[in-house]
Amino acid sequence: MAGLPVIEPYLVRPRSEQARAEIDRIFFESSGTKTFASDDARAAFHDRWLGRYLAHDARHAFLAVVAPGSADETIAGYLVGSLDDPAQAARFDDLGYFKSVAALTARYPAQLHVNLAEAWRGKSVGRALVEAFCAHARAAGAPGVHVFTGRGMRNAGFYKAAGFREVGGVAWNGSEIVMLGRNLD
Numbered sequence: 001m002a003g004l005p006v007i008e009p010y011l012v013r014p015r016s017e018q019a020r021a022e023i024d025r026i027f028f029e030s031s032g033t034k035t036f037a038s039d040d041a042r043a044a045f046h047d048r049w050l051g052r053y054l055a056h057d058a059r060h061a062f063l064a065v066v067a068p069g070s071a072d073e074t075i076a077g078y079l080v081g082s083l084d085d086p087a088q089a090a091r092f093d094d095l096g097y098f099k100s101v102a103a104l105t106a107r108y109p110a111q112l113h114v115n116l117a118e119a120w121r122g123k124s125v126g127r128a129l130v131e132a133f134c135a136h137a138r139a140a141g142a143p144g145v146h147v148f149t150g151r152g153m154r155n156a157g158f159y160k161a162a163g164f165r166e167v168g169g170v171a172w173n174g175s176e177i178v179m180l181g182r183n184l185d
């Protein structure tokens with residue numbers, strides 16, 4: 001068995017096509033949405049939750065890499081995020097709920113999305129990715145970080161263990177999503 005994954009900034013070295021494909025595979029494997037009305041709908045979903053972060057905010061992304069730089073290199077998981085207040089940044093206008101919690105996104109402007117390959121879950125890799133991002137966001141001056149998740153979702157326990165607490169909630173697409181925030185200052 002290869003050793004534990006190493007947490008690396010996404011931009012620390014060039015990423016191969018294979019690495020990009022592994023990130024995409026982890027994204028779709030981890031997503032609750034499994035079927036799409038069309039290829040365009042699938043591409044839009046990918047862009048909304050992953051692609052645009054790598055396009056505009058790659059400097060805030062981190063990877064958990066097994067055997068980095070070797071022929072056996074694989075991606076165990078990724079974290080993408082942004083430091084900009086999403087209620088103010090036009091590129092997030094498609095997610096209308098940000099504006100309804102603008103007072104909270106001002107307090108917790110950084111945001112993250114973290115996913116691991118199934119084989120690597122439950123081994124503290126997710127925690128390590130979140131800590132790397134939080135240290136990075138803190139160093140850049142972000143006062144807080146938030147995530148949204150569905151009420152009652154299992155991953156809320158993971159975020160609470162990582163120092164997040166519920167700070168708000170909002171209705172979206174017919175169900176309630178919960179905003180979890182963590183102070184960085």
Ligand SMILES: CC(C)(COP(=O)(O)OP(=O)(O)OC[C@H]1O[C@@H](n2cnc3c(N)ncnc32)[C@H](O)[C@@H]1OP(=O)(O)O)[C@@H](O)C(=O)NCCC(=O)NCCS
Pocket residue numbers: 030113114115116117120121122123124125126127128147148149154155156157158159161162
């Ligand atoms: C959610 C996810 C990123 C967590 O990463 P992970 O590496 O599996 O979690 P860790 O092993 O780092 O867990 C860290 C802590 O959170 C706790 N934890 C993890 N998952 C939990 C859960 N579902 N409920 C309660 N606590 C949980 C662990 O017990 C651990 O606590 P400890 O440090 O006190 O022992 C990962 O499991 C994953 O990718 N899941 C599927 C996709 C997903 O839900 N992504 C998040 C989208 S918002």
